[in-house]
Amino acid sequence: MIKCEGWFKSYPVGQRMYPVLKGLEFEIDTGEFVALMGRSGSGKTTVLNILGLLDHLSAGTYWLAGQAMMGHSSRALAAFRNTFIGFVFQHFFLLPRLNILDNVCLPLQYYAGDRDQAYAHCLQLMKRLGIAEFAQQMPAQLSGGQQQRVAICRALACKPKVLLADEPTGALDAQNSEEIMSLFKELNEEDGLTVFMITHDSELAQQSQRVLHLVEGQIELNTQELSG
Amino acid sequence: MKLGLCAQVGANLWSTKMRSLLALLGVLIGTAAVVALISSGELATRTAIEQLRRMGTDLISVSVYGLRGDHSAQSGSVSSQEVLGFSNILGVKWVAPSAQWPVSVMASGRSVDASVLGVTPAWAHVARFELEAGRFLTGMDAQRLHCVVGAEVSENMRQAGVFPVLGAWVQVGNQHCQIVGVGRRWPSNFFIMANLNRSLMLPLTMVQSLSNASVEIHDVAFKVMAGYATQVVQNQLESRLKQWKPKAQIYFKNPEALIEQVTQQRQTLTILLGVIGGISLLVGGVGIMNIMLVALAERKHEIGLRMALGATQRDIRQLFLAEAVVLTVAGGVLGILIGSLGVVVIAWISAWYYTFLVIPVVIGFIVSCLVGVFFGFYPAYRASLLEPIVALRSGY
Ligand SMILES: Nc1ncnc2c1ncn2[C@@H]1O[C@H](COP(=O)(O)OP(=O)(O)OP(=O)(O)O)[C@@H](O)[C@H]1O
Numbered sequence: 001m002i003k004c005e006g007w008f009k010s011y012p013v014g015q016r017m018y019p020v021l022k023g024l025e026f027e028i029d030t031g032e033f034v035a036l037m038g039r040s041g042s043g044k045t046t047v048l049n050i051l052g053l054l055d056h057l058s059a060g061t062y063w064l065a066g067q068a069m070m071g072h073s074s075r076a077l078a079a080f081r082n083t084f085i086g087f088v089f090q091h092f093f094l095l096p097r098l099n100i101l102d103n104v105c106l107p108l109q110y111y112a113g114d115r116d117q118a119y120a121h122c123l124q125l126m127k128r129l130g131i132a133e134f135a136q137q138m139p140a141q142l143s144g145g146q147q148q149r150v151a152i153c154r155a156l157a158c159k160p161k162v163l164l165a166d167e168p169t170g171a172l173d174a175q176n177s178e179e180i181m182s183l184f185k186e187l188n189e190e191d192g193l194t195v196f197m198i199t200h201d202s203e204l205a206q207q208s209q210r211v212l213h214l215v216e217g218q219i220e221l222n223t224q225e226l227s228g
Numbered sequence: 229m230k231l232g233l234c235a236q237v238g239a240n241l242w243s244t245k246m247r248s249l250l251a252l253l254g255v256l257i258g259t260a261a262v263v264a265l266i267s268s269g270e271l272a273t274r275t276a277i278e279q280l281r282r283m284g285t286d287l288i289s290v291s292v293y294g295l296r297g298d299h300s301a302q303s304g305s306v307s308s309q310e311v312l313g314f315s316n317i318l319g320v321k322w323v324a325p326s327a328q329w330p331v332s333v334m335a336s337g338r339s340v341d342a343s344v345l346g347v348t349p350a351w352a353h354v355a356r357f358e359l360e361a362g363r364f365l366t367g368m369d370a371q372r373l374h375c376v377v378g379a380e381v382s383e384n385m386r387q388a389g390v391f392p393v394l395g396a397w398v399q400v401g402n403q404h405c406q407i408v409g410v411g412r413r414w415p416s417n418f419f420i421m422a423n424l425n426r427s428l429m430l431p432l433t434m435v436q437s438l439s440n441a442s443v444e445i446h447d448v449a450f451k452v453m454a455g456y457a458t459q460v461v462q463n464q465l466e467s468r469l470k471q472w473k474p475k476a477q478i479y480f481k482n483p484e485a486l487i488e489q490v491t492q493q494r495q496t497l498t499i500l501l502g503v504i505g506g507i508s509l510l511v512g513g514v515g516i517m518n519i520m521l522v523a524l525a526e527r528k529h530e531i532g533l534r535m536a537l538g539a540t541q542r543d544i545r546q547l548f549l550a551e552a553v554v555l556t557v558a559g560g561v562l563g564i565l566i567g568s569l570g571v572v573v574i575a576w577i578s579a580w581y582y583t584f585l586v587i588p589v590v591i592g593f594i595v596s597c598l599v600g601v602f603f604g605f606y607p608a609y610r611a612s613l614l615e616p617i618v619a620l621r622s623g624y
């Protein structure tokens with residue numbers, strides 16, 4: 001599903017370029033649930049943004065679902081983001097002016113496929129994630145855990161192939177974190193969704209199938225393989 | 229499900245009500261100014277033309293004066309023979325010479341405020357002087373002491389105790405004349421120097437003999453026959469006059485030439501007023517651009533999120549442009565309403581002929597839309613050029 005080869009990424013700091021990723025390589029198969037760990041500032045979010053086609057590589061190649069993500073127009077990249085990728089952020093990022101239903105359906109505005117069908121899918125998802133009853137409420141009226149469910153619902157609105165989550169439980173308490181984790185696992189196991197998650201919590205990371213460690217701009221070699 | 233662009237635009241504008249309202253107000257004032265100014269210019273012009281037309285487009289007046297210092301007889305005035313000569317010119321229907329006689333008028337021992345004017349029977353037709361009572365001077369009156377008074381003169385006399393005015397005798401100089409006609413209120417006419425409401429009109433021949441021929445004819449008015457071009461007739465009159473009086477100063481006036489002039493100035497006036505209105509609309513447009521740039525700064529994060537969810541640059545551009553256009557069009561429509569109302573009020577106050585003019589409304593609408601697109605485009609374009617990652621990283 002995802003294949004990264006020789007990823008380099010550096011940011012300009014003053015006059016010089018500050019390298020964050022230095023020859024990063026990894027692969028994620030379809031239906032895998034992978035957690036990415038690493039110290040703060042190690043470049044995890046950078047990796048996720050590149051995977052999510054929000055940022056560009058300085059060097060390296062990236063295959064997503066068998067296609068090389070290179071030389072695409074910004075329009076094509078937008079379409080990939082819409083239909084291939086679902087984002088979940090630490091701080092939910094719901095639009096405060098829209099109600100829950102409209103927030104969930106936001107990606108449908110940019111969806112090229114059958115919108116009525118996608119809308120029906122959204123309603124179903126909301127029921128499944130237990131947020132259907134809040135459909136007409138505003139984000140500010142919901143708890144953090146509920147808001148994150150809405151955000152996950154939104155991420156899944158256009159039936160993405162990969163779910164990218166940047167510290168999805170970072171702003172939640174233990175109980176809510178646990179619930180979100182089991183939701184990810186459920187989506188991964190029952191729907192075969194590929195999940196890539198950044199976390200600081202090694203206990204949560206252990207619940208994934210595989211944990212990658214980002215150290216010095218590379219994936220640490222002694223990556224453990226976990227079973228289920 | 230608020231998937232529609234309109235609903236989103238509405239929600240976004242509503243969320244910053246006060247700001248949107250103020251920006252809208254700018255466009256509203258600008259559009260109202262455009263509509264009101266262009267309409268006013270046009271209505272004022274139309275009113276002027278209509279007023280000229282009412283004086284009669286078949287009217288020509290000429291004033292003849294001698295050069296300063298040249299007192300040689302007859303060079304600076306028109307003689308009775310020459311007046312007769314004018315009537316031979318093709319297309320001239322009536323010739324109406326007139327002459328002022330500076331002499332006092334008395335009625336029943338009191339002085340009457342009236343200027344004495346020597347005229348011919350054709351005068352009533354040419355000057356469109358209508359009678360309240362009695363009759364106008366005829367050829368039969370040429371050697372008689374008969375006169376006609378204007379509306380104000382008769383009113384003054386009535387107040388002085390002369391009743392009825394018709395048939396009463398007045399003292400003009402040291403002669404007594406009988407009033408055979410009382411005029412209706414006469415609408416002032418740009419082409420006739422005298423104010424006929426305050427005049428006492430005697431036969432021109434009578435005036436000349438009473439004054440021992442000291443009264444000269446300087447003003448002649450003409451009425452053009454139907455089917456003849458006023459300007460052509462005027463040209464003939466002019467060449468005839470120049471031939472007779474090579475040294476005289478000759479001034480022609482005719483409504484048609486004036487209408488022509490006003491019509492030519494109308495366009496300049498309209499453009500000028502349109503530009504003045506346009507400047508205020510421009511200021512309104514700057515206001516729109518300003519709030520759209522503020523909105524862009526505030527909603528950078530939202531833009532990043534939308535891009536992460538699959539919005540293309542075009543989607544973002546549309547969203548922002550739509551907001552600007554909705555604001556300006558709303559301001560434009562309200563401005564058109566208020567501007568049109570303003571025109572009604574202005575026309576009423578200025579006593580213009582009012583007609584609803586569609587063109588200024590159309591111009592106002594189109595220009596306000598263009599202002600929206602023009603000033604909305606830059607912020608929308610900037611919004612669309614944001615890098616998704618930069619936008620998403622900006623403060624939440
Ligand atoms: N736009 C940028 N310009 C310059 N430097 C940047 C930029 N984005 C990230 N960096 C730098 O890249 C490094 C990696 O950042 P990144 O956000 O990927 O870290 P992270 O692993 O997600 O950290 P955390 O766990 O705190 O979220 C940091 O040192 C950061 O300062």
Ligand SMILES: [Mg+2]
Nearest residue numbers: 044045046166
């Ligand atoms: Mg991070």
